[in-house]
Amino acid sequence: MADDEQPAVTLDAFLAGQSNATSVRIEAGDDARLLLPHLDQLALIEVSFPTFRDGRGYSSARVLREGGYRGELRAAGDVLVDQVPLMRRCGFDSFAPEAEIDEATLAASLARYEQVYQPAADGRVPVWKLRHG
Amino acid sequence: MYKYDNYDQAIVDARVEEFRDQVKRRLAGQITEDQFKPLRLMNGLYLQLHAYMLRVAVPYGTLDGRQMRMLGHIARKYDRDYGHFTTRQNIQYNWIKLEDAPDILADLASVEMHAIQTSGNCIRNISSDQYAGAAADEIADPRPWAELLRQWSTFHPEFSYLPRKFKIAVIAADEDRAAMRLHDIGIQLVERDGKLGGKIFVGGGMGRTPMIAPEIKDFVGAEDLLSYVEACLRVYNRYGRRDNIYKARIKILVHQIGAADYARQVEEEFALVKQLGIDPPLAELERITAMFAPPAFDIAASDTVDRSDPDFAVWLDQNVKPHKQAGYAIVNISLKPVGGIPGDASADQIDLMADLGERYSFDELRVTHAQNIVLPHVRKADLYAIWQQLTEAGLAEANLDLISDIIACPGLDYCSLANARSIPVAQKIATRFASPERQRDLGELKLKISGCINACGHHHAGHIGILGVDKKGTENYQLLLGGSGAEDVSLGKITGPGFDEDGIVDAIERVTDKYLATREQGERFLDTYRRVGFEPFKEAIYG
Numbered sequence: 001m002a003d004d005e006q007p008a009v010t011l012d013a014f015l016a017g018q019s020n021a022t023s024v025r026i027e028a029g030d031d032a033r034l035l036l037p038h039l040d041q042l043a044l045i046e047v048s049f050p051t052f053r054d055g056r057g058y059s060s061a062r063v064l065r066e067g068g069y070r071g072e073l074r075a076a077g078d079v080l081v082d083q084v085p086l087m088r089r090c091g092f093d094s095f096a097p098e099a100e101i102d103e104a105t106l107a108a109s110l111a112r113y114e115q116v117y118q119p120a121a122d123g124r125v126p127v128w129k130l131r132h133g
Numbered sequence: 134m135y136k137y138d139n140y141d142q143a144i145v146d147a148r149v150e151e152f153r154d155q156v157k158r159r160l161a162g163q164i165t166e167d168q169f170k171p172l173r174l175m176n177g178l179y180l181q182l183h184a185y186m187l188r189v190a191v192p193y194g195t196l197d198g199r200q201m202r203m204l205g206h207i208a209r210k211y212d213r214d215y216g217h218f219t220t221r222q223n224i225q226y227n228w229i230k231l232e233d234a235p236d237i238l239a240d241l242a243s244v245e246m247h248a249i250q251t252s253g254n255c256i257r258n259i260s261s262d263q264y265a266g267a268a269a270d271e272i273a274d275p276r277p278w279a280e281l282l283r284q285w286s287t288f289h290p291e292f293s294y295l296p297r298k299f300k301i302a303v304i305a306a307d308e309d310r311a312a313m314r315l316h317d318i319g320i321q322l323v324e325r326d327g328k329l330g331g332k333i334f335v336g337g338g339m340g341r342t343p344m345i346a347p348e349i350k351d352f353v354g355a356e357d358l359l360s361y362v363e364a365c366l367r368v369y370n371r372y373g374r375r376d377n378i379y380k381a382r383i384k385i386l387v388h389q390i391g392a393a394d395y396a397r398q399v400e401e402e403f404a405l406v407k408q409l410g411i412d413p414p415l416a417e418l419e420r421i422t423a424m425f426a427p428p429a430f431d432i433a434a435s436d437t438v439d440r441s442d443p444d445f446a447v448w449l450d451q452n453v454k455p456h457k458q459a460g461y462a463i464v465n466i467s468l469k470p471v472g473g474i475p476g477d478a479s480a481d482q483i484d485l486m487a488d489l490g491e492r493y494s495f496d497e498l499r500v501t502h503a504q505n506i507v508l509p510h511v512r513k514a515d516l517y518a519i520w521q522q523l524t525e526a527g528l529a530e531a532n533l534d535l536i537s538d539i540i541a542c543p544g545l546d547y548c549s550l551a552n553a554r555s556i557p558v559a560q561k562i563a564t565r566f567a568s569p570e571r572q573r574d575l576g577e578l579k580l581k582i583s584g585c586i587n588a589c590g591h592h593h594a595g596h597i598g599i600l601g602v603d604k605k606g607t608e609n610y611q612l613l614l615g616g617s618g619a620e621d622v623s624l625g626k627i628t629g630p631g632f633d634e635d636g637i638v639d640a641i642e643r644v645t646d647k648y649l650a651t652r653e654q655g656e657r658f659l660d661t662y663r664r665v666g667f668e669p670f671k672e673a674i675y676g
Contacts, residue, residue, distance in 0.1 A: 059367055
């Protein structure tokens with residue numbers, strides 16, 4: 001976290017009136033769609049992963065990006081190195097993992113797949129588009 | 134058949150390297166078993182009672198001779214000379230070493246195969262009708278749609294950590310040979326105004342809370358298919374329960390909010406998702422469909438078969454099914470010899486089936502959800518030669534859909550989840566009913582055995598189902614009647630108190646005796662059961 005960063009408020013607090021906040025943290029069970037009317041004022045949305053098995057945050061990220069959010073989207077919590085490539089595809093661009101991630105492993109992991117089968121939030125061109133132009 | 138292009142091959146090759154790296158990190162202690170578990174599971178690697186088990190995907194159950202032979206090679210080189218074909222049209226190996234797994238995946242990749250997403254809480258192998266492309270009653274070959282879904286679901290970034298596993302089946306005939314409505318999503322291709330589309334069923338499944346999937350959409354065209362399915366999954370990922378593994382399947386969600394409300398939410402999501410450009414152009418489906426074009430049938434092939442060998446005639450009547458092309462037939466190879474392990478095949482048997490597929494069936498084979506193998510396109514003139522070779526290999530059991538054609542999970546002999554053994558019970562039942570004449574007299578009777586409540590042996594969908602449970606430390610078997618995984622889908626009902634291993638065999642015999650005494654002309658067991666109801670059978674069982 002950068003020194004000048006505001007602490008993120010909870011989704012409930014944000015919606016209940018602390019709407020001058022520019023950072024918000026959503027929990028795995030929160031409905032990210034509630035933020036869609038407020039995306040313009042947000043600079044950081046932190047999505048919590050309470051355990052690496054809980055995949056709700058992947059959908060939250062896509063919903064936010066598809067809704068037009070362009071600010072920082074951070075995956076926080078139990079984030080494992082092998083999940084980062086999928087998270088990036090869903091629109092996350094920053095990571096606050098509980099346990100340190102090995103940089104070399106991550107770099108190899110991110111470079112591994114040249115092709116993807118489906119479009120997502122990262123703008124990568126799916127295989128079918130390469131096939132058909 | 135679908136053939137990989139460079140893109141498909143590159144993705145599968147990258148997966149091999151990724152898993153090699155993950156295994157290396159695990160063996161070096163850089164990741165914990167808990168962290169490694171979801172990674173290995175997404176590559177089909179389970180830790181069972183005695184060893185690792187590797188489950189290899191056979192997409193929609195279709196494979197060619199070269200691929201089948203590779204399955205034999207893996208059995209021989211890395212396992213104990215056999216493999217086990219599963220109810221999801223896959224194959225699994227029970228005695229795998231972790232350090233061998235990357236090499237096995239590399240061998241598989243060399244023949245356009247993989248183990249991607251054959252386990253884990255993600256979208257699993259897409260299953261289909263084993264007679265696809267050969268059955269007279271299909272309106273189209275469902276496999277191109279299944280392949281489209283396979284590619285879309287492979288490493289789907291949003292749906293790799295779902296609440297629970299997710300199974301999709303695609304069929305294209307009214308006769309349901311794939312238990313379509315017992316899947317998380319079942320798709321039946323239908324025609325409307327001259328156009329193909331999918332009728333969508335969501336929320337079926339077996340497990341401890343079996344449910345038949347309700348229809349949630351009557352028609353989704355090819356141009357919308359992936360967006361629609363993506364919307365179905367997104368609603369599930371949002372609301373599916375994560376606090377209780379036993380309530381995490383989509384069937385629970387659909388049941389709790391109701392099919393209508395679920396369908397409404399999917400429509401809402403679909404309206405948004407459809408704007409994202411997820412659906413490939415129809416040219417992609419056409420590209421795939423072209424690879425499933427019918428083989429070059431000999432239109433002059435003879436329609437007559439010499440039935441003079443009586444043993445051959447029995448097999449012909451039981452295991453060979455009509456083909457849409459005159460002069461051809463569909464051959465079912467039973468992996469259910471009396472006293473054998475349902476679904477198991479030795480490396481040599483696998484090789485032989487590969488040879489037969491290459492030589493007699495336009496290089497195509499299928500795996501069925503009933504754990505048998507199909508040669509889909511066989512000239513009738515070749516049937517006798519095939520039967521002779523199968524006989525020699527112990528593969529000519531003439532029992533398709535009869536009481537000894539049992540679906541059984543691996544059970545407590547292998548599986549760490551099981552409460553009871555399935556295999557010995559299957560063997561005892563098959564042995565009790567070993568007489569071919571008796572089996573044929575009983576007619577179509579689908580018997581399915583699961584060694585625990587997870588229902589991998591489809592006991593809910595058996596005309597007769599058996600569920601193994603643990604009763605104060607001893608194996609106990611409950612009996613269910615009246616299930617069906619076919620187009621007349623229904624869930625079996627538990628008859629009452631369970632039995633021990635021998636007692637369950639006796640109980641089944643009381644059920645079949647009651648059926649024989651009660652049936653009317655032309656009735657299958659299931660028909661009689663449905664006509665007279667549960668009580669007469671219960672009385673016959675418990676007296």
